[in-house]
Amino acid sequence: MSHLPAWAQYIHHDSSEFYLSDISPRIGASISVRIRVPAEADIRHLLLRSRPDGEWNRIPMAKTSAVNGFDWWAADLPITMRHNNYCFHFLTASGSFYLNQAGLSPIDSPDWFNFTVLGDYDAPAWAREQVFYQIFPERFANGEPSNDRPDGDATLMGKPASQRAWGQLPDPFPVSRNVDFFGGDLQGIAQNLDYLVDLGITAIYINPCFDAETNHYYVIRDFDHIAPALGGDEALRELRQAMTARGMRLILDITPNHIGFNHPWYVKAKADPESEEAGYFYRHPDTGEIEHWLGVPAIVKLNYGSQQLRDKMYRAPESPIRKWLRPPYSLDGWRLDVANMTGNYWRTQGARDVWLEMRAAIKGENPQAYMMGEYFQDSSDHLQGDELDASMNYQGFNTPTRRWLGLGDLGATQNYAYADRNIFPSESLGLQWQQYMAAIPYIIALQQFNQIGSHDISRPLRVCRGDTALVKAGTALLLGFPGAPCIYYADEIGMDGGHDPDNRRCMPWDENDWDADLRDFHQRAIAIRRGSHALQQGGFQLLHAAGDLVAFQRHSRQEQMIVAAWRGADDSPATALDMRLADIPDDATLTDLLTGEQYRATAGALELAGLAHGQALFLRMEA
Numbered sequence: 001m002s003h004l005p006a007w008a009q010y011i012h013h014d015s016s017e018f019y020l021s022d023i024s025p026r027i028g029a030s031i032s033v034r035i036r037v038p039a040e041a042d043i044r045h046l047l048l049r050s051r052p053d054g055e056w057n058r059i060p061m062a063k064t065s066a067v068n069g070f071d072w073w074a075a076d077l078p079i080t081m082r083h084n085n086y087c088f089h090f091l092t093a094s095g096s097f098y099l100n101q102a103g104l105s106p107i108d109s110p111d112w113f114n115f116t117v118l119g120d121y122d123a124p125a126w127a128r129e130q131v132f133y134q135i136f137p138e139r140f141a142n143g144e145p146s147n148d149r150p151d152g153d154a155t156l157m158g159k160p161a162s163q164r165a166w167g168q169l170p171d172p173f174p175v176s177r178n179v180d181f182f183g184g185d186l187q188g189i190a191q192n193l194d195y196l197v198d199l200g201i202t203a204i205y206i207n208p209c210f211d212a213e214t215n216h217y218y219v220i221r222d223f224d225h226i227a228p229a230l231g232g233d234e235a236l237r238e239l240r241q242a243m244t245a246r247g248m249r250l251i252l253d254i255t256p257n258h259i260g261f262n263h264p265w266y267v268k269a270k271a272d273p274e275s276e277e278a279g280y281f282y283r284h285p286d287t288g289e290i291e292h293w294l295g296v297p298a299i300v301k302l303n304y305g306s307q308q309l310r311d312k313m314y315r316a317p318e319s320p321i322r323k324w325l326r327p328p329y330s331l332d333g334w335r336l337d338v339a340n341m342t343g344n345y346w347r348t349q350g351a352r353d354v355w356l357e358m359r360a361a362i363k364g365e366n367p368q369a370y371m372m373g374e375y376f377q378d379s380s381d382h383l384q385g386d387e388l389d390a391s392m393n394y395q396g397f398n399t400p401t402r403r404w405l406g407l408g409d410l411g412a413t414q415n416y417a418y419a420d421r422n423i424f425p426s427e428s429l430g431l432q433w434q435q436y437m438a439a440i441p442y443i444i445a446l447q448q449f450n451q452i453g454s455h456d457i458s459r460p461l462r463v464c465r466g467d468t469a470l471v472k473a474g475t476a477l478l479l480g481f482p483g484a485p486c487i488y489y490a491d492e493i494g495m496d497g498g499h500d501p502d503n504r505r506c507m508p509w510d511e512n513d514w515d516a517d518l519r520d521f522h523q524r525a526i527a528i529r530r531g532s533h534a535l536q537q538g539g540f541q542l543l544h545a546a547g548d549l550v551a552f553q554r555h556s557r558q559e560q561m562i563v564a565a566w567r568g569a570d571d572s573p574a575t576a577l578d579m580r581l582a583d584i585p586d587d588a589t590l591t592d593l594l595t596g597e598q599y600r601a602t603a604g605a606l607e608l609a610g611l612a613h614g615q616a617l618f619l620r621m622e623a
Contacts, residue, residue: 016540026079083118148163209226237329305350482540534561
C-alpha cells in the first residue's frame with residue numbers, strides 16, 4: 001500500500017513455533033514473542049499490545065539480535081486467559097503502524113484479526129502430522145458380498161433399493177433416490193489398508209456408517225449400530241484393530257443436525273405429540289408440522305432446545321458421540337455433518353451452545369479427539385479454541401483453490417444460474433487464503449481440514465477439465481498448505497466425476513484403469529509432506545500471487561520450505577521471487593524435493609523460469 005513505508009512489506013510475524021516459544025501454553029505461563037523487522041526501519045518504539053481482562057497492556061519490545069539485514073525484537077507475553085490476543089504497535093518517524101494477522105496498517109483495526117495464543121487449549125496436535133484419506137464406504141471396496149443389501153431392502157420416495165454391479169456409474173438422484181447400492185463395506189476398507197499405507201496415508205475419514213436408508217448413510221435410523229450392509233459393529237472393531245496395528249488414525253462422520261424418517265425418535269414423536277421424543281424436533285411456526293431439514297422429506301431436523309435430546313446425543317455416557325470414542329472402537333474424532341446449521345432455527349440460534357457442550361463431552365472421553373465440522377461458509381466464529389478444533393476448510397482453502405485451478409465457484413460445478421465461471425486471479429487466491437487464516441488462531445489453522453475433492457463436490461479431475469497437470473498443482477498446494485490435508489478416495493488415480501452422486505463412483509481395483517503417473521505424484525508429494533517439519537508445523541508467508549504463479553513459504557525451527565505452483569498454459573516466463581520476504585540470504589541453495597533440481601538465491605531474488613504447465617515445486621533451503 002502506498003501509505004506504508006517501503007520497508008513495511010518485509011516485517012513478518014505469525015503465531016507459529018518460529019516466532020513463539022510455546023504455541024500451546026498453560027494459563028499462568030509466560031511465553032517469548034518475537035518479530036522480524038528490516039534493519040532500516042526507523043523504529044522509535046515497538047510495543048507488544050495485549051488486552052488482559054479487557055484492558056490494554058503495552059509491553060515494550062527490545063532488539064535481541066541483528067541477522068541478514070533484519071533486527072529481531074522480542075518481549076514476554078503473560079498467558080492469563082483462554083484467549084490471549086495481541087498485536088504490534090510501531091511508532092516510527094513517519095507515524096504509527098499496527099500489525100495483526102490481516103497485515104500492517106496505519107489504522108488501529110478491530111481485535112478480531114489480532115494474533116491469538118490459546119491458553120490451556122487441548123489441541124489435537126497429532127492432526128497436523130497426518131495425511132488423511134476420505135472414503136465413501138459404499139463405493140470403496142466390497143470385502144464381504146454376503147452382507148450386500150438385497151433389492152427392496154429400503155424404499156425412499158417411492159424408489160425401492162437395488163443392488164448394482166461394481167463399476168457401473170451411479171444413477172442421478174431423480175432416478176436412484178440414493179438407494180442404489182454397490183456393496184462397499186468396512187471389510188473392504190480393512191482389506192485394502194496396505195494400499196493406503198503404500199500411498200502414504202496415515203489417517204482415514206469415513207462417511208457415515210450407522211444404519212440408514214440410503215447409500216450415503218446420512219438418513220440415519222440408528223446411531224447405536226453400524227449398518228449391517230457395511231459389516232456391522234464387529235467390522236468397525238476389526239477395522240480399528242487393523243488400523244491401530246499400522247499406526248493409523250480413524251475418524252467417522254455423524255449427523256448431529258438431523259436423523260432419518262425411520263428413526264425411532266421420529267416415529268414416536270409422530271405417534272405421540274406428548275412424548276419426550278416430540279420435543280426433539282422443531283415445529284414450523286405457521287403450520288405446526290415437524291420441521292424437515294431444508295424441506296427434504298426423508299431428513300428430520302433436531303431441536304437442541306430439548307435438554308433430553310442433548311443427553312441422548314452427547315451428554316449421557318452411552319450417547320453416540322461418547323460411546324464410539326471408547327474401546328473397542330476408539331475413534332480418534334468426529335466429522336460433524338451440517339455443522340453450520342446444527343442448533344440453529346429461526347429465533348433459536350444455538351450452535352455455539354451446542355458446540356461448547358459437545359466439546360466438553362468429547363474431550364472428556366479423549367482430550368486429543370479431533371472435532372471437525374462441515375462448513376461451506378465462514379466458520380471462523382466457531383474456531384476460536386472453545387468449540388470446534390477445525391472445519392472442512394472450504395472457504396479458506398478448498399473453494400478458492402479449485403477456482404484458481406479452473407472450473408469456477410461451487411455454483412459452476414452445479415450449473416446454477418448465478419455461477420461464476422471465471423478463472424480466479426492469483427491475487428484473489430492469495431487474499432482469500434490470508435483473510436480466512438487471519439480470522440482464527442494460527443494453532444487452529446494448523447489443524448484445519450483441507451481438501452480439493454470431497455463427496456459433496458465435483459472431483460478435481462473434472463474441475464481441471466481432465467488436465468492432470470493441474471490436478472498435480474492443486475495436490476501440491478493442498479499438501480503444502482497449513483492444516484490437515486485429505487485426499488478423496490480415487491482422486492490419486494485420476495477418477496473423474498461431476499456433482500454427486502457422480503463423484504461417488506466405485507473405486508476401480510484393476511490397476512490398468514489407474515493413472516499410474518498421477519498416483520506416483522501423489523505418493524511422492526505425500527512423502528514430502530510427511531517428511532517435512534515445516535509443512536506440518538511451520539508458519540505461513542505468502543511470497544507471490546500474480547499472473548499464473550503462486551508461491552508461499554512455510555518456516556519452522558527446523559526448516560524453511562517454499563511451495564510454488566504454475567498454472568499457465570505455456571512454460572513460465574522468468575519470475576523473481578523476493579527472497580528478502582522469505583529471509584533467505586544470497587547464495588542460499590534451495591532443492592526441489594520433487595525433481596532434485598537446485599535453485600540459488602542471487603541479488604535478493606530467486607528466479608523461477610521455464611516451469612511447465614501445472615508444475616509444482618517443494619523448495620527446501622539447504623542448511
